[in-house]
Amino acid sequence: MHWDHPFDRYAPFTDIVALKEWSAKPLLKSVRVNTLKCSMGRFQEWAREKVWTLEPVPWYEEGFFVERADREEALGKDLLHFIGGFYIQEAASMLPVALLDPQPGDAVLDMSAAPGSKTTQIAAIMTHPLPSEGRGQGEGGVRGVIVANDIQEHRLWTLKSALHRSGVTNVIVTKKVGQWFGKHMTERFNRVLCDVPCTAQGTVRKDSDALNYCGQENIEKMARLQGQLLEAAIHAAKVGGRIVYSTCTLTPEENEGTVLSVLEKYHDQLEILDPRSLLVTGYSLFDRTINDSVKVQEWLVSQHSSNQKRVTSNVQPLLRLWPQTYDTEGFFCAVLEKRASTRGIEHMEYVPFQEERLSVDRQNGIAAKIEDLYGVSFLTDTDVLFRSGEQLFLMSEEVAGFPLPVQDYSVGIPFAKLLNDGRVRVSHEMATLRGISATRALCSIGDQQLVLLLEGKDVPGDTELHGDILLLYKDFCIGRALAKNGVLKNNLPRWMVRD
Numbered sequence: 001m002h003w004d005h006p007f008d009r010y011a012p013f014t015d016i017v018a019l020k021e022w023s024a025k026p027l028l029k030s031v032r033v034n035t036l037k038c039s040m041g042r043f044q045e046w047a048r049e050k051v052w053t054l055e056p057v058p059w060y061e062e063g064f065f066v067e068r069a070d071r072e073e074a075l076g077k078d079l080l081h082f083i084g085g086f087y088i089q090e091a092a093s094m095l096p097v098a099l100l101d102p103q104p105g106d107a108v109l110d111m112s113a114a115p116g117s118k119t120t121q122i123a124a125i126m127t128h129p130l131p132s133e134g135r136g137q138g139e140g141g142v143r144g145v146i147v148a149n150d151i152q153e154h155r156l157w158t159l160k161s162a163l164h165r166s167g168v169t170n171v172i173v174t175k176k177v178g179q180w181f182g183k184h185m186t187e188r189f190n191r192v193l194c195d196v197p198c199t200a201q202g203t204v205r206k207d208s209d210a211l212n213y214c215g216q217e218n219i220e221k222m223a224r225l226q227g228q229l230l231e232a233a234i235h236a237a238k239v240g241g242r243i244v245y246s247t248c249t250l251t252p253e254e255n256e257g258t259v260l261s262v263l264e265k266y267h268d269q270l271e272i273l274d275p276r277s278l279l280v281t282g283y284s285l286f287d288r289t290i291n292d293s294v295k296v297q298e299w300l301v302s303q304h305s306s307n308q309k310r311v312t313s314n315v316q317p318l319l320r321l322w323p324q325t326y327d328t329e330g331f332f333c334a335v336l337e338k339r340a341s342t343r344g345i346e347h348m349e350y351v352p353f354q355e356e357r358l359s360v361d362r363q364n365g366i367a368a369k370i371e372d373l374y375g376v377s378f379l380t381d382t383d384v385l386f387r388s389g390e391q392l393f394l395m396s397e398e399v400a401g402f403p404l405p406v407q408d409y410s411v412g413i414p415f416a417k418l419l420n421d422g423r424v425r426v427s428h429e430m431a432t433l434r435g436i437s438a439t440r441a442l443c444s445i446g447d448q449q450l451v452l453l454l455e456g457k458d459v460p461g462d463t464e465l466h467g468d469i470l471l472l473y474k475d476f477c478i479g480r481a482l483a484k485n486g487v488l489k490n491n492l493p494r495w496m497v498r499d
Contacts (some may be wrong), residue, residue: 004212006107006201010250022324027205029075030091032117036167037433038085042475046080046277058285060094062124078320079450082496083432083478084098084165088115092321092331096195096246099275099335104143104191107402109236111178111229113148115153116162118195122146123168130434145402149174149181156409161495164413167433169383170396173409180230182407187344190241196226198249202330205323214251217481223253228264234270234336241334242262242273248329252296253333256318260297261415263316269342273335276496286319292318293332298305350403353411355429355491356395357400366392366416373468375439378415379428385415392416416479425468427477428493435470435477443481443488444472453481453490456497461488473491 007016007023034042040062044258046452047054057063066075080086098116100181101107105259113119126144147169148163150156156309163171178194199222204210224246233243247254278284297315321331342374358366363385367377379385384400393410414427426435449459450473461469465483472478479496482489490497 006214008248011301015290015324017198018324019322022322022327022331022485023204025100025323025327027090027329028087028327029066029068030057030094031075031081031086031122032060032089032094032124033064033086034084034120034166035062036120036127037083038080038476043080044088046085049152050078051392052363056279059092059279060091060098063089063091063094065091065270077487079454079473079478080476082166083476084167085476087117087162087166087344089121090206090329091326092185092248093117094329095319095321095331096193096244096333097125098335099278100191100193100242100244101278102126102144102191105398106144107148107188108144108147108191108193109181109185109189109233110148110193110195111233111236112150112183112195112197113173114150114152114159114230116148116159116166118149118193119146119159119171120162120166120168122193123163123166123170126170131205133304143396143398144170145396146171146305147173147174147185147192147320149176149178149401151175151177164429165432167413167429167460168396169413172399172402172404172411174406175409176406178229179232180406182235183346184348186235186343187238187241187242187341189236190238190349192233192237192241193246194230194243195246195485196229196254198222198226198247198254199418200248200253201250202321202323202332206331214249217251219251221257222249223251226254227256227262230258231265231342234262235336237338237487239338239341241338244339245331245334245336247257249332250322250330252300255334256293257297257300259318259336260300260316261335263336266342269338269340270316271337271339272316273337274316275333275335278335289319289325290317292322293318296320300424305410347406350405352401353386353404355388355411356405358385358387364490366424370416370426372471374426374435375442376427376434376437378434386411387418390418395469426480428491431470431477431480436475438470438474438477441465441467441469442472443469443483449488450478453478453492454497456492458490461486462484 053067055065179204199214276286287326294315319333324332367379371377384395392415393412394415414429417425452459463486469483480491
């Protein structure tokens, strides 16, 4: 059947006049406080100083819609965003991780992790939060392991950048097709996020080209891929584990159809969890979104024929967010719990990390050098250092002990660089994560110095300072400089200065 507009086919489910009207409106800006680096109280204080108006995202405590009277500078160029204190993330995108509810100590798989918004959100939830009014960074206790996977090289670089800027230490990045995990890491994960590639109709409010790729052939192709990925996610989850399936599209085939067909196949091993029972505000929030999905499910059953995928006739509590429901992008979520095994576990040979783990003596020696310079080592009792060439990487002990049957793409966060003269230079990532705890080699800067530094320029400094120093602005460490003869040589990363 031909439709004048891709949304016309949704007339049986929703008000398409409202759908088209809201899809033409720009999205509200929304951010998530990164509690790995910034407390809620400090973010709210920062927002007051900037004269931002904050409105809470109803399903995620650390999420806020942001309205700014002064929009001359892009939100992404705000200093607190540069150093990872908050993450610009669409409000609906915060929902899957809220429903996943990862716990400290869990093993979590983010199957299609790039660009990193949900992976960094998972990490923040799994880490003991900073005190609500605390000023220190990197003080939360890291627990558990995240395997963040993607297959495209350029997306992996974006993912790594997001993880490093956000201060995520308990992560292993892998480069595999998502289906691989079902066979090679069967029943290894307590939680699996299956946020799948899709036709992305729900993103039209920020991408006017989003509707150019949603012909029926492409929809059916994506639905087949999504079914494979969801099955792999189910196999990879432990018995008793939770799987969240999500998309940013509106098609029944990619959303309810995919979930119900997989549920029909594994009806004895899976159960759909009611999302209203998973969040404190769930019952007041999700009745409408579940009813919207029920309409689609009933339509799918009515359209059932022998040449279509079989779907269960029992309606399920699945979440469908039309753009007009909560003024977000279009989104879909389903929460599944694995009640029994879905495939046998095969024997696997584990592969060492490509990075070399440092001996205890070597790690202690490096810690002593850093402590001699800054008064603290920036290492906790559960941190482990690995080396690749002249670069050192920090990860948690749990990550270091998590066996993989494939070589990692990267692990942890850059910690320091080994210099030819035997010195150790702390990374920008570690400076912004834990630099505020230093007691020596510090220099506080003001607004004018900050402007010059962000323009890539050197600035005057204390003549008594010499060598590597940490730059403090207000109560955040924003990076490093090299002090020499009363001048602070700019060592901020190129991307920070360029942006």
